[in-house]
Amino acid sequence: MSNLISEELDLEAEAVLDPSIQFERDAANTRPPKAIFLTGATGLLGAYLLQSLLQQTNADIYCLIRSDSPDSGKQRLQRHLKSYSIWTDSFNSRIFPIIGDLAKPLFGLSTQEFDQLSQTIDLIYHNGAQISFIRPYKALKATNVLGTHEIIRLAGLNKTKPVHFISTLAVFFNQSSTTANALISETEIPKYDAGLKGGYKQSKWVAEELIRLAQERGLPACIYRPVRISGHSQTGITQNFDDFFFRLLKGCIHLKQFPRLDIAITLLPVDYVCEAVIQLSLRKAPFGRAFNLLNPTPMPWKSFIKIFMSWGYELQEVNLDDWMCSLQEYSRKYPQDQFLKLLYFFMRKPSNLLAKKPKVETTQTLQELEALGVFCPEINEKLLSSYISYFQAIDYFPHP
Ligand SMILES: NC(=O)c1ccc[n+]([C@@H]2O[C@H](COP(=O)([O-])OP(=O)(O)OC[C@H]3O[C@@H](n4cnc5c(N)ncnc54)[C@H](OP(=O)(O)O)[C@@H]3O)[C@@H](O)[C@H]2O)c1
Incomplete structure (x- = not known):
């Protein structure tokens, strides 16, 4: 069913920007920013963006958050940052929850509230999104596409505010780029391709298109495209x-x-x-760039498993088909185990982790980041031990 829906979609036609949204071409860019609007602060990346913006600027941070009231919204943010061990009480006075929903026109704010917000803030980080690898485009459109549309509306209202938009490298992962040994250059724009499957990727592609349309009208904006984000190093x-x-x-x-x-x-x-986005966005550099963020030193699966097994996990190597059979058998034996059922579902999808990905050129971005003192942690025993010990501590991985 979901495939049928995606077949019928005309993604290019989905990227329509309200003609009334306009930008001042020579907008005064407030540096340093005094008030920043951040979406998705209750998510993984958003928690760290909030912490970094509080630590690395003097700005007040207005966080769009789904909650019943500003008080409960603030408590939600506090609990969230505490769960990552990054909360400090000194943050309190500079966090301003804006109770709203990306999926609603004007985020569900009244016209006056939206207008007031647009006058208060002078910089936007749009990081919030609904991430799902099973839901179709139509289910994700309201948050990911229309939400981005309302971000752009906010950016243009009253005074032009620059936008830093968190996208995903997966907007390039369409059928032609994954089959033709494609190389994605640093300046490449993800063109429309009917082989871009999956509602999440499609919705992020349309959202990027909206940002590009807004850039053509004069919006100062940058796009950041990470690949799959893992835990704190x-x-x-x-x-x-x-x-x-x-x-x-x-x-x-x-x-x-x-x-x-x-x-x-x-x-x-x-x-x-987080550090890459913050450092690239806060420096004095022209807008209009897109940055592809990925680890320059991937590790072969075999070496990875070797380190993993050194933690005491005794695993036998089998070919993929046999492993899939074992997984299917295990799922049949334990039908209540949703976890393995979903893993089986993911492993069968042609676009999963095992699918061939295009090569991505990152030399210039890496050089710029190094000049800013931002280095990507190597995938090595130290990094893996951070992850494995955390997953063991919370009983996500059973102890061997
Ligand atoms: N995670 C990855 O591997 C990855 C890879 C590449 C790119 N990205 C991009 O990076 C960004 C952050 O990802 P993440 O992993 O940090 O996501 P996440 O942990 O799933 O957090 C998503 C955030 O968006 C908010 N949100 C979702 N729907 C909303 C709505 N309708 N109204 C208001 N807020 C809403 C969530 O709020 P609630 O708490 O209320 O749900 C949450 O704060 C996203 O734009 C994503 O596309 C992520």
């Missing part, structure tokens, strides 16, 4: 338990087997993504 903390890769490892522990795979593992710690 030092603490290992994440709350993204849907992550396909860690699900795969958990599946290997359950089955006491790992599949023979010819893939390289790339992990992108959330603290690196």
Whole structure:
């Protein structure tokens, strides 16, 4: 059904920007910013963006948040940052919850509230999104596409505010780029391709198109495209338990087997993504750029599994078909185990982790980040031990 829906979609026609939204071409760019609007602060990357913006600017941070009242919204944010061990009470006075929903026109705010917000803020980080690898485009459109549309409306109202938009590298992962050994250059724009499957990728592609349309009208904006984001490099903390890769490892522990795979593992710690976005966005550089963020030193699956097994997990190597059979058998035996059922579903999808990905050129971005003192943590024993010990501590991975 979901495939049928995506077949019928005309994604290019989905990117329509209200003609009344306009921008001042010579907008005064307030540096340093005094008031910043951030979406998605209750998510994985958003928690760290909020912390960094509080630490690295003197601005007040207005956070769009789904909650009943500003008080409960603030408590939600506090609890969220505490769960990542990054809360400090000194943050309190500079956080202003804006109770709203990306999926609603004007975020569900009244016209006056929206107008007031547009006058108060002078910079926008649009990071909030609904991430789902099973839901179709139509289910994600309101939050991911229309939400971005309302962000652009906010950016143009009363005075032009620059926008930093968090997209995903997956907007390039269409059928032609994954089959033709494609190389994605640093300046490449993700063109429309009917082979772009999956509602999430499609919705982020349309959202990017909206940002590009707004840029043509004069919006100062940058786009950041990380690949799959993993936990903090030092603490290992994440709350993204849907992550396909860690699900795969958990599946290997359950089955006491790992599949023979010819893939390289790339992990992108959330603290690196956050620091990259913050440093690139706060420097004095022209807008209009897009940055592809991925780990320059992927690790072969076999080496990765070797380190994983050194933690005491005894796993037997089998070929992928046998591993899939074991997984299917295990899922049949334990039908109530949704976790393994979903893993089986993901592993069968042609666009999963095992699918061939295009090569992505990142030399210039990496050089710029290095000049700013931002280095991507290497995927090595130290990084993996942060993740494995965290997953063991919270009983996500059983102890061997
Ligand atoms: N995670 C990855 O591996 C990855 C990879 C590439 C790109 N990205 C991009 O990075 C950004 C952050 O990802 P993440 O992993 O940090 O996501 P996340 O943990 O799932 O957090 C999503 C955030 O968006 C908010 N949100 C969702 N729907 C909303 C709505 N209708 N109204 C208001 N807020 C809403 C959520 O609020 P609630 O708490 O209320 O749900 C939450 O704060 C996203 O734009 C994503 O597309 C992520």
